[in-house]
Amino acid sequence: MYPAAFDYHAPKNVKEALGLLGKLKDDAKILAGGHSLIPMMKLRLAQPKHLIDLGKVPGLSGIKADGKALAIGAMTTHWEIESSSAVKSKLPVLAEVASVIGDPAVRNKGTIGGSLAHADPAADWPAAMIALGAEMVCEGPKGKRKVGVDQWFLGLMATALKERELLAQVRVPLLPAGSGAAYMKFPHPASRFAVVGVCAAVTLDKQGVCTKAGVGVTGAGTKAVRAKGVEAALVGKRLDPAAIEAAAQKAADGVDVQADLQGSVEYKSHLCRVFAKRAITEAVKRAGA
Numbered sequence: 112m113y114p115a116a117f118d119y120h121a122p123k124n125v126k127e128a129l130g131l132l133g134k135l136k137d138d139a140k141i142l143a144g145g146h147s148l149i150p151m152m153k154l155r156l157a158q159p160k161h162l163i164d165l166g167k168v169p170g171l172s173g174i175k176a177d178g179k180a181l182a183i184g185a186m187t188t189h190w191e192i193e194s195s196s197a198v199k200s201k202l203p204v205l206a207e208v209a210s211v212i213g214d215p216a217v218r219n220k221g222t223i224g225g226s227l228a229h230a231d232p233a234a235d236w237p238a239a240m241i242a243l244g245a246e247m248v249c250e251g252p253k254g255k256r257k258v259g260v261d262q263w264f265l266g267l268m269a270t271a272l273k274e275r276e277l278l279a280q281v282r283v284p285l286l287p288a289g290s291g292a293a294y295m296k297f298p299h300p301a302s303r304f305a306v307v308g309v310c311a312a313v314t315l316d317k318q319g320v321c322t323k324a325g326v327g328v329t330g331a332g333t334k335a336v337r338a339k340g341v342e343a344a345l346v347g348k349r350l351d352p353a354a355i356e357a358a359a360q361k362a363a364d365g366v367d368v369q370a371d372l373q374g375s376v377e378y379k380s381h382l383c384r385v386f387a388k389r390a391i392t393e394a395v396k397r398a399g400a
């Protein structure tokens with residue numbers, strides 16, 4: 112199906128984009144890679160009268176490392192992250208996540224900012240952002256503000272982004288020495304979206320005891336969530352197989368697991384536990400335990 116008619120705007124800078132957002136209000140939608148918005152428009156699930164394309168706005172894409180974090184522009188594509196040497200050397204789990212999103216066409220056009228603003232419950236980035244404790248940098252008429260990932264995902268396709276704001280950057284903290292991170296998902300066989308996906312990041316001390324853990328779960332519920340019970344069960348323990356198994360058993364706790372065409376609540380809860388165990392096991396291995 113064709114989308115409903117719309118006017119197309121191509122602002123040349125952030126100020127112009129924010130001006131258009133302020134003027135056109137609810138009638139406008141930001142266009143990034145278009146790989147979630149355009150399909151929704153074709154199905155007439157979204158019918159914006161105006162599209163504000165960020166494609167020609169400078170300064171919204173690219174990856175910079177500043178010693179503490181990777182600062183990733185919202186318009187950076189999944190492929191740019193997958194292939195970035197800075198990402199591969201400083202936070203390789205991000206390249207791992209990017210590499211399992213959709214197919215090459217999706218990865219070449221889709222952006223990290225578009226994914227995080229869209230907040231699809233089966234998207235991959237949310238699990239990684241939660242595990243790594245990312246921060247969203249939003250830009251609006253009153254300037255910039257930062258939102259921690261735990262305050263970002265509000266519900267099904269709902270985020271803390273305010274009207275007339277755009278997502279400008281994502282800041283992902285680097286992991287300290289002795290850390291490892293991994294992302295494991297059970298992909299939908301057609302779209303590759305996560306039926307369930309789990310990202311785990313662990314930091315171990317010299318004795319192999321876990322001092323910090325971050326675990327994000329996507330796909331199972333209406334939004335990605337932090338698996339707090341798993342994190343609490345990991346910290347303070349030597350992460351041998353028994354400790355990992357016990358922690359992973361808590362992976363579906365606190366997730367509003369939804370039955371859908373992909374599986375029942377029981378099946379998807381089981382996948383949460385299985386993929387949590389796999390992601391934590393790999394993260395521990397990568398931490399050098």
Ligand SMILES: Cc1cc2nc3c(=O)[nH]c(=O)nc-3n(C[C@H](O)[C@H](O)[C@H](O)COP(=O)(O)OP(=O)(O)OC[C@H]3O[C@@H](n4cnc5c(N)ncnc54)[C@H](O)[C@@H]3O)c2cc1C
Nearest residue numbers: 141143144145146147148213221222225234235278303304
């Ligand atoms: C066939 C197919 C398979 C896919 N498989 C996967 C998969 O396996 N895993 C996965 O995670 N995703 C998958 N996706 C989704 C893909 O990753 C999209 O690229 C992503 O969800 C949205 O990014 P985008 O840049 O295309 O955003 P768009 O589609 O342009 O925008 C999406 C929404 O976010 C808003 N938006 C975009 N950028 C900003 C911004 N900077 N500030 C504020 N609002 C903004 C838009 O207004 C719109 O509402 C798939 C998509 C397709 C078509």
